[in-house]
Amino acid sequence: MKLSIAAKKKREAYIFILPGFLYLLIVCGYPLIYNVVLSFKNMNVKNMATGTSVFVGLENYKTLFADPTFQMVFKNTIIFTLACLAIQFTIGFMFAMFFSKKFTLAGPVRGLILVGYMMPMSVTALLGKNLFLLDGGVINDLLMKLHLVSQPVDWLVSGGTALAAVIAVNCWVGIPFNMLLLTSGLTGISDDIYESASIDGANRFQRFLYITLPLMKPAMLSVLMLGFIYTFKAFDLMYIMTSGGPYNSTDVLGTYAYSKAFTQYEFSQGSAIAMVLFVCLFLVGLFYLKLLSKEDD
Amino acid sequence: MSNENVRPVKKHYLQTKEGRRNVINCVVAVLIAIFFLFPIYWLIQMSFKTDMESFGKIVTYYPHEFTIDPWLQNLQDADFLTSLRNSVLIAFCAMLISLLFGVPAAYGMGRYQVKGTKSFMLTFLVTQMLPASVMLTPMYLTFTKLHLLGTYWAPAIAVASGSVPFIVVTLRPYFKSIPVSLDEAARIDGCGVFRSFFKIMIPTIKTGIITVVVISFLNGWNDLIYSMTFNVDADMRPLTANIRKFQSKYGTKWNCIMAYGAILVIPVILAFIFLQKYIVGGLTAGAVKE
Numbered sequence: 001m002k003l004s005i006a007a008k009k010k011r012e013a014y015i016f017i018l019p020g021f022l023y024l025l026i027v028c029g030y031p032l033i034y035n036v037v038l039s040f041k042n043m044n045v046k047n048m049a050t051g052t053s054v055f056v057g058l059e060n061y062k063t064l065f066a067d068p069t070f071q072m073v074f075k076n077t078i079i080f081t082l083a084c085l086a087i088q089f090t091i092g093f094m095f096a097m098f099f100s101k102k103f104t105l106a107g108p109v110r111g112l113i114l115v116g117y118m119m120p121m122s123v124t125a126l127l128g129k130n131l132f133l134l135d136g137g138v139i140n141d142l143l144m145k146l147h148l149v150s151q152p153v154d155w156l157v158s159g160g161t162a163l164a165a166v167i168a169v170n171c172w173v174g175i176p177f178n179m180l181l182l183t184s185g186l187t188g189i190s191d192d193i194y195e196s197a198s199i200d201g202a203n204r205f206q207r208f209l210y211i212t213l214p215l216m217k218p219a220m221l222s223v224l225m226l227g228f229i230y231t232f233k234a235f236d237l238m239y240i241m242t243s244g245g246p247y248n249s250t251d252v253l254g255t256y257a258y259s260k261a262f263t264q265y266e267f268s269q270g271s272a273i274a275m276v277l278f279v280c281l282f283l284v285g286l287f288y289l290k291l292l293s294k295e296d297d
Numbered sequence: 298m299s300n301e302n303v304r305p306v307k308k309h310y311l312q313t314k315e316g317r318r319n320v321i322n323c324v325v326a327v328l329i330a331i332f333f334l335f336p337i338y339w340l341i342q343m344s345f346k347t348d349m350e351s352f353g354k355i356v357t358y359y360p361h362e363f364t365i366d367p368w369l370q371n372l373q374d375a376d377f378l379t380s381l382r383n384s385v386l387i388a389f390c391a392m393l394i395s396l397l398f399g400v401p402a403a404y405g406m407g408r409y410q411v412k413g414t415k416s417f418m419l420t421f422l423v424t425q426m427l428p429a430s431v432m433l434t435p436m437y438l439t440f441t442k443l444h445l446l447g448t449y450w451a452p453a454i455a456v457a458s459g460s461v462p463f464i465v466v467t468l469r470p471y472f473k474s475i476p477v478s479l480d481e482a483a484r485i486d487g488c489g490v491f492r493s494f495f496k497i498m499i500p501t502i503k504t505g506i507i508t509v510v511v512i513s514f515l516n517g518w519n520d521l522i523y524s525m526t527f528n529v530d531a532d533m534r535p536l537t538a539n540i541r542k543f544q545s546k547y548g549t550k551w552n553c554i555m556a557y558g559a560i561l562v563i564p565v566i567l568a569f570i571f572l573q574k575y576i577v578g579g580l581t582a583g584a585v586k587e
Contacts, residue, residue: 013409020402
């Protein structure tokens with residue numbers, strides 16, 4: 001059988017693309033659907049072995065939304081995500097502006113501060129735990145030396161400060177990440193535009209407001225959305241640094257779903273929490289995809 | 298008085314506007330670097346302290362008494378070495394799977410115009426957004442049935458599901474940028490598609506390939522949640538998943554815990570020292586858009 005060149009090309013393309021596509025379909029698509037199904041069942045460790053789990057409709061979701069711990073966890077996730085986004089985006093943007101200037105150390109330092117972003121999050125969390133110790137923690141020591149606090153703060157033991165500490169550690173990772181992505185957007189703006197604006201008498205602030213911001217809008221939106229996706233599904237940081245404590249004050253959807261499924265072995269309840277997490281991400285993800293396809297065309 | 302005879306004095310570097318500005322910017326950059334690298338410095342200096350000094354209520358900013366004991370305690374611990382081996386093997390398996398599925402897909406989508414490329418691309422992007430928690434329970438149940446639980450493959454397969462889309466998104470523009478004349482020339486020389494893929498395409502985009510090799514290895518190396526869930530047995534767990542175990546083993550011996558963490562960071566630091574520009578470029582391309 002002879003194939004036309006076009007048909008042959010098409011076949012070649014699929015030989016390359018299909019394995020990866022099928023891999024994702026099986027390894028991501030299947031679990032996703034399975035998870036939806038699980039969230040409508042009552043599977044736990046007992047009836048998993050016997051295979052006697054049954055469908056319970058919306059029961060898991062009803063339990064969930066009535067659960068005060070879940071409400072708190074949901075609130076924590078929102079606070080954590082919004083605080084991290086606000087801080088890391090603002091500072092990341094400032095850094096991106098700063099490092100897009102031309103000076104001797106711009107390149108090397110920009111690269112150097114990315115190490116934190118690449119480190120295993122579990123080590124970052126371990127380190128965070130040490131930095132925020134009550135006795136012998138360097139953050140308390142510095143605050144005392146600068147006379148900002150009169151007594152060492154027990155960061156990880158009280159609810160409000162523990163969440164703040166977790167946010168701070170996450171921003172340490174998030175700022176370089178935001179900076180990196182925004183820098184590439186900034187370098188895409190040609191110098192000529194700024195120059196001609198200067199000639200027209202635009203001052204620094206006006207140039208920022210009327211040139212940088214509008215031209216950076218797509219990059220900014222996509223950084224914010226990616227940031228949302230990565231922050232909202234946080235797990236490693238809380239799991240190692242605070243174990244979600246004290247009293248669930250640093251528990252987020254990711255850690256709560258995990259502990260329901262793999263500490264209490266209530267698989268279906270864990271799946272329902274994971275679904276809530278997924279739906280939130282998916283809604284934001286849709287905007288992101290829309291944005292990308294707009295840029296593509 | 299005339300200035301004509303006055304020799305023009307060459308201004309000192311710091312007296313020029315550009316010079317001063319450069320110096321000020323560099324100083325600010327160094328301050329930022331100090332702030333961001335301080336935690337890493339803390340990790341490393343802590344790992345060279347004695348037990349006494351690392352737990353003292355008095356905070357010392359460098360080891361007053363230098364010792365490599367914490368490192369030795371880790372490296373002479375059989376459990377530690379087992380975890381280290383597990384980390385390497387899981388990362389390696391994850392990398393292998395990711396490259397096997399990711400690189401050809403990136404090539405196919407970068408070089409061919411086929412129907413459905415957009416929806417393929419969409420699938421790759423959506424999967425990158427999936428949180429681990431969604432896949433965890435279904436995978437756990439499925440791997441139990443397939444007897445993959447407690448093997449290196451279980452976490453490797455799961456981690457690769459994140460790396461494959463990353464590879465596709467990162468490498469597609471690289472493959473796109475190769476001029477069509479190159480594969481035409483290869484065809485005329487009698488090179489088949491697959492030979493040209495391995496002999497011409499891959500070597501041409503070496504920088505892209507290095508990036509995805511390193512990142513897909515590090516993704517496996519950094520993984521906590523999948524290894525921890527699928528490998529319940531501590532003997533099969535990587536370093537990341539055994540952190541808590543070692544934390545309770547060492548108790549308040551923060552010097553040993555930090556040495557443990559420092560060893561986990563070594564591959565990242567090495568990747569940065571040798572491959573910084575590739576990785577930074579690759580990360581940017583992969584994360585922002587296609």
